[in-house]
Amino acid sequence: MTMKRKKKKRRLRLGRLLAVLCIPLLLIAGIYVIYLNFNPVQLYSRDVVAEYKEKYDPKSNIKFVFRGSKDDVKIDGNIDTNKKGEYPIKYVYNDHSATARINVKDTKPPELALKDTYIDMTTDFDPSSLVDSAEDAGKIKYSYDFDKATIDERGKHKVSVTAEDEDGNSVTKTATLYREEDTKAPQLKDRKQTLSIMQGQLVSPDMLKVEDEFDPSPKIEIDDSSYDSTEPGEGTVTFTVSDRSGNSDTITLPLNVKKDPAYGKKVVYLTFDDGPSRNTKKILDILNKYDAKATFFVTGNHPEFNDYIKEAYKDGNTIGLHTYTHDYATLYSSKDAYYKDLQQISDMVEDLTGEKSMIIRFPGGSSNMISAQYTPHIMSELTQEVRDKGYQYFDWNVDSTDASGNNVPAAQIVEHATGSDEQYINILMHDTDAKNTTVEALEEIIKYYKDQGYVFLGLDTSSYPAHHTVQN
Secondary structure, three states: OOHHHHHHHHHHHHHHHHHHHHHHHHHHHHHHHHHHHOOOEEEOOOEEEEEOOOOOOHHHHEEEEOOOOHHHOEEEOOOOOOOOEEEEEEEEEOOEEEEEEEEEEOOOOOEEEEOOEEEEOOOOOOHHHHEEEEEOOOOEEEEEEOOOOOOOOOEEEEEEEEEEEOOOOEEEEEEEEEEEOOOOOOEEOOOOOOEEEEOOOOOOHHHOOEEOOOOOOOEEEEEHHHOOOOOOEEEEEEEEEEOOOOOEEEEEEEEEEEOOOOOOOEEEEEEEEOOOOOOHHHHHHHHHHOOOOEEEEEOOOOHHHOHHHHHHHHOOOEEEEOOOOOOHHHHOOOHHHHHHHHHHHHHHHHHHHOOOOOEEOOOOOOOOOHHHHOOOOHHHHHHHHHHHOOOEEOOOOEEOOHHHOOOOOHHHHHHHHOOOOOOEEEEEEEOOOOOHHHHHHHHHHHHHHHHOOEEEOOOOOOOOOOOOOOOO
16 A cells, blocks of 8 residues: 555544544534523413403513523513503513513403393383393494384394494394383282371371382372371372383271370480580489480490490480591591491490480581592492481581580589470580589570470481581
């Protein structure tokens, strides 16, 4: 073999060796390059749709995090699902990041529930009456499909209702309209009930519960000549019920007229707020001396004098609820706060007297404006709601002015307390340790009105309420 050949063979073997050695080096270099460019944060999508007005967590778009967890990823960017649009989001993990675009859209049709409806032959068909409920993130527009030529005829009518939102998502459902002849008069829910009114009170339609197959608001006409409310005792009352189709029925029910101690009399309602106190006993002694009854709007601030509440109740006086704390900031911070406090004083009074009181006086009266500092319009709502719950609230139509300061001159209190000649007088006074002059003025106030022919009674839920004009 020549020298030249041998050299050539050696060069071939060396080339093969170098080629073999370069392959793993190239693989290692390739893996290193891939590693340098590999993003450990992998997303499901870079273009995501989030539903309008529904919660969306951008981390739900993370598929996995290499050698980490979703909680290790920082979210850069904000998404407001209450506003439609595109929101860029950046996912940051160590020195790596990934981006996505969140599109807030309304893609769902309204949730629509229909109900079959029954109407009589005289009623115009309102297709919206078939809609029981409808919910959507945006505004809903309705359209109806039915045979207008036959809709006024007796029988069954199919009506299609389509609810479409402002993004064009829609749903269509079908309900049935049943149009029938109405031949039955309205009926009393309880034909065996006995009506009860106070002496001098009139029977009103809202005392009767009447129902009709088709007419949601049947008429009730009371025959006022069928009963006499001026005399207490048992009797009857007659009234007529009718519906819009002309069906009617005349009904007679038993009527109980309860004796009202204030009927036909001039009455003074002495009311004492904020007690009990050291002065309560003195007030009770004066009331007993003149056989006068009063109303004590009590609080829970002085439990050491609560025995006087028991004594006042046993003497025939009315115990009213003036709230437990009498703290404006607490009471008027919310309706829930007021009712919680009211329940507390109600429980206290019931525990002391054995009777649940339904008589209320709001701290500051129903016309107070202090409550507006804590909750706007709260008095407008409370004054209606307490009556719906069976309570009656009482303001006053005569102010003794004893709240204008401590130890207001007794002569001033008498002058202001005796300045009315109305038939029903509700006098505002206070029962606290600092109101000694109120006690001093009380006898003269009682004697003055007795000389004018007035009687002194405690309040009950049927008494003249002397409501103020609500300001908040």
